[in-house]
Amino acid sequence: MNDPKIIVALDYANAAGALALAQQLDPALCRLKVGKELFTAAGPQLVEKLVERNFGVFLDLKFHDIPTTVAKACEAASKLGVWMLNVHASGGSDMMVAAREGVARSGHSPLLIAVTVLTSMNQTGLSQLGIDTPVEQHVLRLARLTQQAGLDGVVCSAQEAPALRQALGTDFCLVTPGIRPADASLDDQSRVATPAQALASGSSYLVIGRPITQAGDPLVALQNISASIQEI
Numbered sequence: 001m002n003d004p005k006i007i008v009a010l011d012y013a014n015a016a017g018a019l020a021l022a023q024q025l026d027p028a029l030c031r032l033k034v035g036k037e038l039f040t041a042a043g044p045q046l047v048e049k050l051v052e053r054n055f056g057v058f059l060d061l062k063f064h065d066i067p068t069t070v071a072k073a074c075e076a077a078s079k080l081g082v083w084m085l086n087v088h089a090s091g092g093s094d095m096m097v098a099a100r101e102g103v104a105r106s107g108h109s110p111l112l113i114a115v116t117v118l119t120s121m122n123q124t125g126l127s128q129l130g131i132d133t134p135v136e137q138h139v140l141r142l143a144r145l146t147q148q149a150g151l152d153g154v155v156c157s158a159q160e161a162p163a164l165r166q167a168l169g170t171d172f173c174l175v176t177p178g179i180r181p182a183d184a185s186l187d188d189q190s191r192v193a194t195p196a197q198a199l200a201s202g203s204s205y206l207v208i209g210r211p212i213t214q215a216g217d218p219l220v221a222l223q224n225i226s227a228s229i230q231e232i
């Protein structure tokens, strides 16, 4: 089965912008991510439209709340027919187990993953939260907790992917944002890798937003990135 590795982050302010890009893209070549900005502006209807157009949709709402609330949010999100959804691993084991149960109740079977440490954060940002362990160790700790709670994978940076792959096995899904082609601006990302480095490091899926959506020609940017990972 075709399993596109690139997830394009549709970080747009409204449905029109997102649909205009989706119109140019092929569901066989990429999946799409709907995050907090677009979902808040355009709602579940936009997600359903993208699903109807046969795109695999990653609903990136990063739920983080008490277990009952997260379970119900995950149940509702799963009913939209998305391919993947997520919670924050820092919500803890009970919250993640509840999320798993919420997905099961939906009658759908999207991948359920958990965010470890945001790719915008560095060691200083983590220390400001009172976490003085090295970033990679903290990511690994949260990823182990995620696996033990029965989730399918994590969001991490590609820099941690080799350690996670070794510790957690080949079936555990590693979804990596913070992807930047060699000449691209880092924007607010800290823990970054090129598309080729990310795949070679063991990433399952690459989340790519601004290097595509803010390119002069987003389709050409996506095609160039796809070509750069063909041989890996």
Ligand SMILES: O=c1ccn([C@@H]2O[C@H](COP(=O)(O)O)[C@@H](O)[C@H]2O)c(=O)[nH]1
Binding pocket: 009, 011, 035, 115, 117, 118, 119, 120, 155, 156, 177, 178, 179, 187, 189, 207, 208, 209, 210, 211
């Ligand atoms: O740790 C995380 C978790 C989620 N994201 C999301 O991925 C995209 C990245 O967009 P770029 O424009 O390629 O930086 C964005 O939607 C984030 O919300 C992340 O970057 N890091």
